[in-house]
Structures are given as C-alpha cells and as structure tokens.
Amino acid sequence: MxxxxxxxxxxxxxxxxxxxxxxxxxxxxxxxxxxxxxxxxxxxxxLLERTHDTIESPVSATTREALGDYLTRLIALIRDTPPGALLRGLTAASVTDQVVGHALINEWLAPRRAAAVHLLAEGVRRGEVRAGLDYDAVADVLFAPIYYRLMYAHQPLTDRLSAEIMAVCWPGIAASE
Amino acid sequence: MxxxxxxxxxxxxxxxxxxxxxxxxxxxxxxxxxxxxxxxxxxxxxLLERTHDTIESPVSATTREALGDYLTRLIALIRDTPPGALLRGLTAASVTDQVVGHALINEWLAPRRAAAVHLLAEGVRRGEVRAGLDYDAVADVLFAPIYYRLMYAHQPLTDRLSAEIMAVCWPGIAASE
DNA sequence: CATATACTGTACGCTATGTCCAGTAATGCA
DNA sequence: TGCATTACTGGACATAGCGTACAGTATATG
Missing domain, CATH: 1.10.10 (Arc Repressor Mutant, subunit A)
Known part of the structure; x- marks a missing residue:
C-alpha cells in the first residue's frame, strides 16, 4: 500500500x-x-521514499568537482524525473501547510545541505576550500538557483546551470593561494 | 477601485x-x-502597482556596493512589507496558474534581473566586473537565495544575507587584476 | 468462536469557485 | 426629455474538493 x-x-x-x-x-x-x-x-x-538514495554526495577527485557533480545530479533529478514536478507542487503546498513546509525543510532540503556542507568541510581539511566561510550561506547560494528555476521556470534547468553556478561561486569558496 | x-x-x-x-x-x-x-x-x-518604484537600481560608488545595496533593499522589501507575503502566495499560485506565472516572470522578476544585468554591464565598462560573464546566470545566483528563503523559510531573511551572497559571489564576478 | 483491526462506500456539511440573470443606478447622446 | 449604453448589485445556481461520520464487511488473531 x-x-x-x-x-x-x-x-x-x-x-x-x-x-x-x-x-x-x-x-x-x-x-x-x-x-x-x-x-x-x-x-x-x-517523494521521500523514492529519493532516499539521491542524498549522498559523490566521491570525486576535487571538492570543486564533487560540488559540481552534486548540483548536476540534483538538476537532472528535478528536471528529468517525477520528483521534480512533485517537489514543485509540494513547495507550493508548503505555503499554506506548515507541516508540509517543515517536512520539506527537514527531510528534503536539510540532508542535501548537510551533504554539501560536509563536502565543504572536507575541502577545508584538504586545503581546497577557504576556512572561516559561513557554510550555510554557501549552501544556500549553491542550491538556490536550482529551486529558483524549478519554481519560476523563467530559464530552463539545463546541465550548464551547474557549471555556471560553480563558475560564479567557486572563486569565493576556493582557498586563496 | x-x-x-x-x-x-x-x-x-x-x-x-x-x-x-x-x-x-x-x-x-x-x-x-x-x-x-x-x-x-x-x-x-x-502587488505590481505598489512596487513599481522598487525596481530601479541605486547609485553607488562601486558596482559591488550597488549590487549589495540592491539585494539588501529587495530583502527588506520582502521581509518587512506586505509584498513579501503576497509574492510568496503568488509564487505558489503560479504553479497551477500559468498566466500568473508568466506575469510574475515578466513583471516582477525580469525588471529586477534587468536592473542587475545593467549594473553588471556598467561594471564591465568601468573595469570592475569581469568581461564575458553569463549575466543571466549571475543574476540567477545573486537573486535566487532571497527567493529560496522566501519560499522555504529554512533560514531567516536577514540583512546579513546580502553580504553573504556578495562575499561568495563577488570574487567570481570581479575583474581579475 | 469472539474480538479487534483494517477497509468499504456512501452520505453529509463546509468552503470556494465561477457563471447566470433580473433589476438598479448613472452616464452620455439625440 | 427620452433612450441607450455601461457599470454595478445581489442572489441563485452548478461544480468541485475537502474532511468527517457511520453502518457494514472481511480478515486475522487469540
């Protein structure tokens, strides 16, 4: 059932x-x-049942690649599979239904943000990521454009978006040499 | 009436x-x-009637300041005045009402994106902004976190957000010296 | 066999949407 | 002054979805 x-x-x-x-x-x-x-x-x-396995972060050579891959996979999930439309509808529902809102935050957004933060922290350890960043804010900036386009669809959700986000954001994330 | x-x-x-x-x-x-x-x-x-005058971009000394100010003003508008809640509701409505969706894109998002793109172009002319950027993508990355927090409210919309966005994104926008 | 649990299907009240229509008030034109 | 157009009223109507209530059926468990 x-x-x-x-x-x-x-x-x-x-x-x-x-x-x-x-x-x-x-x-x-x-x-x-x-x-x-x-x-x-x-x-x-x-939705949550079927997307459990899309939370974990990939293993990539560099932190930059790992973050980019993660965004690319999220974009593909939202663009190409039913969860995308579902997430859109649930986000709309969350405006009037607080329970759904909290569940979305805790069960959908938070684990993915945590994965990104983990990658960032690992990057700091490896010396690839600048120390002292506000990880939460960085996670917001990285993920937000994807949800922004999901909701408004003013621009298509393309694979390129991932690269564009990283191009703008990475210099502000990377450790200065 | x-x-x-x-x-x-x-x-x-x-x-x-x-x-x-x-x-x-x-x-x-x-x-x-x-x-x-x-x-x-x-x-x-x-909504549009009452917020016409919030579209124009401020005049600031530097491009970085101008963009930061613009984001700060948008955050204040959304957080402190009725248009914020209204925009949230309309975004939700746009999921099932295409007419509203297109109107939101064309009448709300687009003019503000255009203002930001204008600031960026001006910045290029002044030598403060890197040439060859995808302005649309940059505008997405700058604005998206604000709407992201508006919709999900997983983090509060604070004045600091503007500074955090700029801290992460500016190095990728600024002209390399 | 007895009891508890899960499910059925129908009916009900409620809210909200969008349409229809007959009647009224004000405006403008000859 | 008479007439037509336009804008508004307010009530009635059909439609649709939500959430609840209730009496009845099937299944499994002790």
Missing part, C-alpha cells in the same frame, strides 16, 4: 487530490485519511 | 479568495470577475 502511494505520488504530477490518490491506489478515500492527514502528506512521503 | 484592489491585495496576506477581496473592496463578487479573471490576478496587479 505504501508502494501504491509512492507510485501514484510520482505519477500524479503534483496537483493530485485525495480523491485522485485514493482512486489511483485502488483504495477508499476514508482509508487514505486513516494514515495521512492530507494529500500533500501522502505525496511527500512518496 | 483599483486603489481598493491594491490595498486589500497588500492587506490580505496572500491567501485571499475572491470572496474576501470583493468584501474588502466593498464590491460585489460579480464586479471583481468583470475586471479580473481570478483572485491571483487581482493580487498580482495590486
């Missing part, structure tokens, strides 16, 4: 309501309410 | 419906529909 929920969560773009979810899962509406408080909650659980 | 619409647009946080808008304007629901296609459209027009 959790499987069914997850599947429909990803298939039904992001605007799926309780009715659609219940129907798609072959289950009564009442039953859905027994386990989740809202449609967004089901979709959120489906 | 446009005044009334604008006022209530800013007062009613962002989740105002047609009913609330009509009541607040002292006008029949039917009348609202005569002039706008949806609640979001009214709110959007109210």
């Amino acid at each position: 959790l499987d069914a929920a997850a599947e429909l969560a990803l298939e039904g773009a992001g605007g799926a309501g309780i009715d659609a979810i219940a129907a798609r899962a072959g289950v009564s509406r009442t039953t859905v309410y027994k386990w989740w408080p809202s449609a967004a909650a089901v979709l959120l659980e489906g | 446009l005044d009334a619409a604008a006022e209530l647009a800013l007062e009613g946080a962002g989740g105002a419906g047609i009913d609330a808008i009509a009541a607040r304007a002292g006008v029949s629901r039917t009348t609202v529909y005569k002039w706008w296609p949806s609640a979001a459209a009214v709110l959007l027009e109210g």
Whole structure:
C-alpha cells in the first residue's frame, strides 16, 4: 500500500487530490485519511521514499568537482524525473501547510545541505576550500538557483546551470593561494 | 477601485479568495470577475502597482556596493512589507496558474534581473566586473537565495544575507587584476 | 468462536469557485 | 426629455474538493 502511494505520488504530477490518490491506489478515500492527514502528506512521503538514495554526495577527485557533480545530479533529478514536478507542487503546498513546509525543510532540503556542507568541510581539511566561510550561506547560494528555476521556470534547468553556478561561486569558496 | 484592489491585495496576506477581496473592496463578487479573471490576478496587479518604484537600481560608488545595496533593499522589501507575503502566495499560485506565472516572470522578476544585468554591464565598462560573464546566470545566483528563503523559510531573511551572497559571489564576478 | 483491526462506500456539511440573470443606478447622446 | 449604453448589485445556481461520520464487511488473531 505504501508502494501504491509512492507510485501514484510520482505519477500524479503534483496537483493530485485525495480523491485522485485514493482512486489511483485502488483504495477508499476514508482509508487514505486513516494514515495521512492530507494529500500533500501522502505525496511527500512518496517523494521521500523514492529519493532516499539521491542524498549522498559523490566521491570525486576535487571538492570543486564533487560540488559540481552534486548540483548536476540534483538538476537532472528535478528536471528529468517525477520528483521534480512533485517537489514543485509540494513547495507550493508548503505555503499554506506548515507541516508540509517543515517536512520539506527537514527531510528534503536539510540532508542535501548537510551533504554539501560536509563536502565543504572536507575541502577545508584538504586545503581546497577557504576556512572561516559561513557554510550555510554557501549552501544556500549553491542550491538556490536550482529551486529558483524549478519554481519560476523563467530559464530552463539545463546541465550548464551547474557549471555556471560553480563558475560564479567557486572563486569565493576556493582557498586563496 | 483599483486603489481598493491594491490595498486589500497588500492587506490580505496572500491567501485571499475572491470572496474576501470583493468584501474588502466593498464590491460585489460579480464586479471583481468583470475586471479580473481570478483572485491571483487581482493580487498580482495590486502587488505590481505598489512596487513599481522598487525596481530601479541605486547609485553607488562601486558596482559591488550597488549590487549589495540592491539585494539588501529587495530583502527588506520582502521581509518587512506586505509584498513579501503576497509574492510568496503568488509564487505558489503560479504553479497551477500559468498566466500568473508568466506575469510574475515578466513583471516582477525580469525588471529586477534587468536592473542587475545593467549594473553588471556598467561594471564591465568601468573595469570592475569581469568581461564575458553569463549575466543571466549571475543574476540567477545573486537573486535566487532571497527567493529560496522566501519560499522555504529554512533560514531567516536577514540583512546579513546580502553580504553573504556578495562575499561568495563577488570574487567570481570581479575583474581579475 | 469472539474480538479487534483494517477497509468499504456512501452520505453529509463546509468552503470556494465561477457563471447566470433580473433589476438598479448613472452616464452620455439625440 | 427620452433612450441607450455601461457599470454595478445581489442572489441563485452548478461544480468541485475537502474532511468527517457511520453502518457494514472481511480478515486475522487469540
């Protein structure tokens, strides 16, 4: 049943309501309410269920490459797979649903930010990254453009974006020689 | 009447419906529909009406200062005044309402991006900004963290954010000496 | 066999949207 | 002065989605 929920969560773009979810899962509406408080909650659980394995950071030669790879993979995930549309819908839902908002922060954003911060800290140890940076702010600057384009779609989410972000940001991150 | 619409647009946080808008304007629901296609459209027009004058870029000594000031002013606008909450709601609405989405891009985002691009171009002329940059990508990286925090509120929108963005990004923007 | 648990399906109240229509008030034109 | 146009009223209506309630069925567990 959790499987069914997850599947429909990803298939039904992001605007799926309780009715659609219940129907798609072959289950009564009442039953859905027994386990989740809202449609967004089901979709959120489906999203997290299916993207657990996309959190870990890659192993790359240099910190710069690792960060770039991480952004590229996030872009591909959001652009090419159902979780992208789902994340967009859930972000919209989070404006009026605080529970979803907190869950998004804690279960989606935070682990990925932590992975980036870990890469940065490792970079400092290796002497590739400047010491004394505000890691949280750096993580914001690195990730934000991706979510920005996800939400507004004023520019397409291309693979190039990752390189562009790194081109602008890396000089401010790299250890000065 | 446009005044009334604008006022209530800013007062009613962002989740105002047609009913609330009509009541607040002292006008029949039917009348609202005569002039706008949806609640979001009214709110959007109210938002744009009241923030026209916040688009222009400041005159500062250096390009770095000008960009920093611009970001600081945008942060203050979003954090301290009704347009912030309104923008948040409209962004959420834009996910399901393409008309609102395009209007947000063209009437809100684009002019501000253009102002930033103008500052960058001017900076190149003055020799303060590296030539050959992708201005659009740079504008994305500069602005995105603000909207990112507006939407997710995982971190507060503080005045410091502006300085943090500039600290990370400026080395990648500045002309290499 | 008895009981607890999970699920069904329908019905209900509620809110909000968007449309329709008959009637009223004000404006402008001949 | 008479007439037409335009803007607004307010109530009624259909539609849709949410969340809850309830009586009944199936399954498993002791």
